[in-house]
Amino acid sequence: MTRMPRWADVALIPLLNLVIAFAISGLVILAIGENPWAALKIMVTGALGSSYGWGYTLYYTTSFIFTGLAVAIASHAGLFNIGGEGQATLGGLGVALICLSLPWPHWSLALLAASLGAAAFGAAWAAIPAWLQAKRGSHIVITTIMFNFIALSLLNYLLGNVMRPARSMDPASARFPEGATLPTLNDMAAGLGFVWGKNTPANISLFIALLCCLAVWALIWKTRLGFQIRAFGKSEPAAVYAGINPVRITMYAMLISGGLAGLMAVNNVMGEAERLVLNAVEGAGFIGIAVALMGRNHPFGVLLAALLFGFLYQGGGELALWTTIPRELITVIQALVILFTGALDNMVRAPVERLFARRGAR
Amino acid sequence: MDLATILQILDSTVRLGTPLLLACLAGLFSERAGIFDIGLEGKMLMAAFFSGAVAAITGSVLLGLTAGVLSSLLLSAIHGAASITFRGNQLISGVAINFLASGLTVLIGQKWFQLGGRTPPLSGDGRFAPITLPFAETLREVPVIGPIYYELISGHSILVYVAFAAVPLSWWLLYRTRFGLRLRAVGENPAAVDTAGISVVRMRYAAVMICGLLTGLAGAYLATALSAGFVKEMTAGRGYIALAALIFAKWRPVPALGATMLFGLLEAIANRYQNIDLGGVVLPVQFMQALPYILTVVILAGFIGKATPPRAGGEAYVKER
Numbered sequence: 001m002t003r004m005p006r007w008a009d010v011a012l013i014p015l016l017n018l019v020i021a022f023a024i025s026g027l028v029i030l031a032i033g034e035n036p037w038a039a040l041k042i043m044v045t046g047a048l049g050s051s052y053g054w055g056y057t058l059y060y061t062t063s064f065i066f067t068g069l070a071v072a073i074a075s076h077a078g079l080f081n082i083g084g085e086g087q088a089t090l091g092g093l094g095v096a097l098i099c100l101s102l103p104w105p106h107w108s109l110a111l112l113a114a115s116l117g118a119a120a121f122g123a124a125w126a127a128i129p130a131w132l133q134a135k136r137g138s139h140i141v142i143t144t145i146m147f148n149f150i151a152l153s154l155l156n157y158l159l160g161n162v163m164r165p166a167r168s169m170d171p172a173s174a175r176f177p178e179g180a181t182l183p184t185l186n187d188m189a190a191g192l193g194f195v196w197g198k199n200t201p202a203n204i205s206l207f208i209a210l211l212c213c214l215a216v217w218a219l220i221w222k223t224r225l226g227f228q229i230r231a232f233g234k235s236e237p238a239a240v241y242a243g244i245n246p247v248r249i250t251m252y253a254m255l256i257s258g259g260l261a262g263l264m265a266v267n268n269v270m271g272e273a274e275r276l277v278l279n280a281v282e283g284a285g286f287i288g289i290a291v292a293l294m295g296r297n298h299p300f301g302v303l304l305a306a307l308l309f310g311f312l313y314q315g316g317g318e319l320a321l322w323t324t325i326p327r328e329l330i331t332v333i334q335a336l337v338i339l340f341t342g343a344l345d346n347m348v349r350a351p352v353e354r355l356f357a358r359r360g361a362r
Numbered sequence: 363m364d365l366a367t368i369l370q371i372l373d374s375t376v377r378l379g380t381p382l383l384l385a386c387l388a389g390l391f392s393e394r395a396g397i398f399d400i401g402l403e404g405k406m407l408m409a410a411f412f413s414g415a416v417a418a419i420t421g422s423v424l425l426g427l428t429a430g431v432l433s434s435l436l437l438s439a440i441h442g443a444a445s446i447t448f449r450g451n452q453l454i455s456g457v458a459i460n461f462l463a464s465g466l467t468v469l470i471g472q473k474w475f476q477l478g479g480r481t482p483p484l485s486g487d488g489r490f491a492p493i494t495l496p497f498a499e500t501l502r503e504v505p506v507i508g509p510i511y512y513e514l515i516s517g518h519s520i521l522v523y524v525a526f527a528a529v530p531l532s533w534w535l536l537y538r539t540r541f542g543l544r545l546r547a548v549g550e551n552p553a554a555v556d557t558a559g560i561s562v563v564r565m566r567y568a569a570v571m572i573c574g575l576l577t578g579l580a581g582a583y584l585a586t587a588l589s590a591g592f593v594k595e596m597t598a599g600r601g602y603i604a605l606a607a608l609i610f611a612k613w614r615p616v617p618a619l620g621a622t623m624l625f626g627l628l629e630a631i632a633n634r635y636q637n638i639d640l641g642g643v644v645l646p647v648q649f650m651q652a653l654p655y656i657l658t659v660v661i662l663a664g665f666i667g668k669a670t671p672p673r674a675g676g677e678a679y680v681k682e683r
Contacts (some may be wrong), residue, residue, distance in 0.1 A: 153648040
């Protein structure tokens with residue numbers, strides 16, 4: 001069969017998938033008696049119309065870049081890491097333990113240590129499913145799902161019984177010390193002499209996320225390990241035949257993946273909440289799946305998709321504020337994006353391929 | 363611990379184990395035919411919502427049940443289309459279905475009832491009433507056997523008995539009929555089934571639809587028998603526990619009964635006692651809640667027996683390349 005041109009594969013098909021997903025989302029809005037056009041306008045003004053909206057949009061984007069990259073790198077190794085939620089939860093635990101352990105003198109030291117802690121805890125939580133997959137052949141999808149629930153119970157126990165300060169009622173850790181407060185984008189803009197995004201949580205970890213995009217890109221396409229990961233993901237028997245150690249690649253890919261998911265906690269736990277609360281991840285681990293699918297597992301694609309989902313999240317919040325449309329509309333849109341860009345991809349791909357084949361034959 | 367307490371715990375074991383059992387059998391049919399289904403949770407949730415909502419509107423639990431099963435079948439059809447017809451990734455399709463159900467139930471619920479995603483409380487004919495089996499009242503005074511019969515075996519809603527009957531029925535269907543043989547074969551070696559002149563696509567759709575029917579019953583049970591109405595996210599991970607039970611049971615119907623009842627027992631104990639004191643060592647309630655998942659990981663790791671999934675599971679069947 002004639003191959004499709006590259007632009008069609010990289011841009012046209014994802015775009016078509018997305019258009020279908022959003023068209024159906026529009027129909028859903030219509031079906032619950034609201035105007036999709038008006039809804040879209042509220043979302044755009046709410047999320048992108050002011051520096052306040054952008055401040056939130058970029059805050060969500062930061063989280064989704066981390067979890068999206070986590071899913072993407074595992075996908076390159078042919079592994080479906082559905083455990084970003086649990087790994088990010090554990091990352092939060094790492095951040096909290098480090099932030100609370102010392103009276104940090106300066107945020108930069110705290111950020112460095114907390115990033116390492118977050119990545120280490122996230123990676124450790126991914127290590128067990130990875131080892132079980134590599135050594136015992138236990139299906140990683142099932143084990144990472146189980147580990148999401150185990151992480152939730154673990155955190156529930158720790159926050160309720162161990163980390164909760166005396167005389168406090170809600171299951172949350174103590175507030176982090178002053179020195180562990182990360183500069184927000186608002187602070188940084190103020191340092192440069194202008195006002196931007198007052199009272200928004202977007203913070204310096206956005207830049208860590210962007211660096212991670214770059215690092216993942218370099219890792220996958222510019223290093224020997226990245227080549228091995230891709231080879232392993234394309235065909236395990238071929239990779240093994242070429243002398244690539246499957247246990248090693250599975251472990252590396254999942255440790256990096258878990259570490260990236262864990263790093264998300266620097267944004268939401270250290271940058272925003274400044275204490276560890278239950279359910280701090282709020283589904284960002286799962287959104288990583290949609291983000292990676294839409295971004296075709298490429299770091300730049302992940303960045304764009306994370307921005308789109310950041311917009312959807314902030315816009316969805318605004319919708320819930322100004323209309324009767326509940327926030328859960330975003331969950332529906334997310335589901336449709338996953339369905340059409342992931343599971344039903346062939347539905348769009350096959351006709352487009354046929355179209356190109358016919359043009360090529362002529 | 364006296365007999366009455368034990369009976370109470372076992373009674374709630376049966377109540378809490380029933381939705382797990384139905385969902386587990388649902389997953390069993392699908393996965394035995396080679397279609398992974400991590401969308402059990404979403405289908406249950408959708409069915410719970412529509413059964414609760416329609417029962418609240420019409421006042422008839424049977425109409426509610428029908429609506430619930432239909433909604434679950436619809437999601438099954440989407441999963442079937444994605445994973446059989448369009449050969450998409452079955453896991454991703456399952457994830458999408460879970461999100462779809464999670465969002466749509468609240469969206470529609472808010473539109474219909476304006477109660478923040480829940481449905482109005484059900485009463486009377488809107489719920490499945492407990493059934494008192496014959497002689498339960500008269501035998502109640504007989505020591506030991508009487509209370510067991512009265513408390514534990516009698517007094518459940520019809521769906522509980524349906525779930526328990528579904529176990530031998532599934533066993534018979536899978537292991538003693540031509541349909542069952544073909545269904546299992548399609549999950550192990552679809553090419554062989556195809557060579558024998560049987561449609562792989564049709565067999566797999568049949569399995570996925572049986573799965574939808576059973577998750578529909580499970581969801582309807584949650585909203586119209588176990589509780590009196592739908593609450594946002596009311597499945598609370600039961601679909602995943604059912605998946606865990608399926609692995610625990612190694613994809614077999616009779617062990618599925620044992621696994622789901624074990625997980626039901628764990629939930630019943632966790633609900634009744636906050637922390638369990640085992641002579642010095644205190645087991646926190648969160649440990650009990652996590653135990654089904656921990657046990658499943660241990661089983662999956664192959665340290666206690668080996669759980670081998672159907673061989674063609676998760677792979678789309680391509681007739682010609």
